[in-house]
Amino acid sequence: MSANNETDEHGWDVDPEDESGAAVVAAVGRQLKAWREAAGMRAAEFGVLIGYGEDLIYKVEGGRRIPRPEYVDKADEALGANGKIALMKQDLAVVRYPKKVRDLASLEAKAVELTAYVAHGLHGLLQTPGHARALFEARQPPYSQDEVERMVAARMARQSIFERLPAPSLNFVQEESALMRPIGGRMEWRRQLERLLEVGDMRNVTLQVMPTHREAHPGMDGDIDLLKFADGTAIGRSHGAFNGRRVTDARHLRILDLRHGIIRAEALTPQETRALIQRVLGAT
Known part of the structure; x- marks a missing residue:
């Protein structure tokens, strides 16, 4: 692999459909370029100074690449910005993850109650980094390693919900089969099981398993997710209802609530x- 390819991996692609995120990245890129030009440095010279390829410098400054935090820190030091450039990390932190993940994390951050049934695998909020990485690496066609690490980081960032105060009510029902598959190998499997025990001990968390020997239940059609908010509104989604779309209508939410209630009772x-x-x- 060439040096340029190696350094080009130190960032994330901008999603062209994420207009708000792209605008933030473009604004940061313009500021970085202005700082560099004010210091009288060419892109190639600046790249050598901070340890990145010239091509990446142009992509970042052109708003086509999201720089990682270490890139911003090195730029701040090289340009003598005394922390002014480093402050841009706060703006980039908002858009470093894919928009659909940011939207989901935003909803979870506002919820006072989360209820979920997962028909296959483990809920993302319950996964260890190694478990999540193994799942992303198994996808076909394969993701690049950079994409894998970005998505793992995004999934782990969502787990800040466990640290929120006041703590939301979190209710999970998992199929028993999810406990039996050694995702990521034996040691990672053990870490994942230990993580489930740790989460299950939290006072605001209810963790239940649906035994494999149970007969048909209302979750056989797929996952169910419900988020309820302090103002009394809610949003729900099920792979097996309403064409998999998110719903906010009270009648549809009652159906999902009913299904999840029966699932919890049978688990x-x-x-x-x-x-x-x-x-x-x-x-194990």
Whole structure:
């Protein structure tokens, strides 16, 4: 791999459909260019100074590439900005992840209650970094490693919901099969099971498992997600209802709430779930 290709990986592509994000990246790029030109440096010279290729410098300054935090820090130091350039990291942090992930994280950050049933795999909020990385690396056609790391970082950033105060009510129901697949290998599997035990112990979290031997239940059609907000509004989505679209209509939300309520009633209790996870962990 050439040096230019290596340095070009130190950033993220701008989603052309993300107009607001693209505007932020373009504004930061113009400011970086203005600082560089005010210092009397050519792009190639500046690139050598901070350890990145000239092509990446032009992409960042042209708003075609989202620079990583370390790029901004190095630029601040090289240009003697005394922290003024480094402040731009706050703007870039808002747009560094794909728009659909940012939109979801924004909704989760406002919710006072989250309820979810996952028909296959583990909910993203419950995954360890290694578990998430293994899933993204298994996708076909394959993502680049840079894309994988970006999406893992985005998924982990959403988990700040567990640190929110006041704490929201978080309710998860997982299929038993999700505990049995050694995603990422044996050691990562153990870390994931330990993470589930840790999350399940949180006072604001209810974690339940739907046993494989249960007969048909209302979640057989796919995942169900419900987010409820302080003003009494809510938003929901199910792969098996309303063409998979997000819904806010009270009638549709009642249907999803009903389905999820039955699922929770048929699943193992939180105490039974903890005991099951401990047995699986002990057998790995």
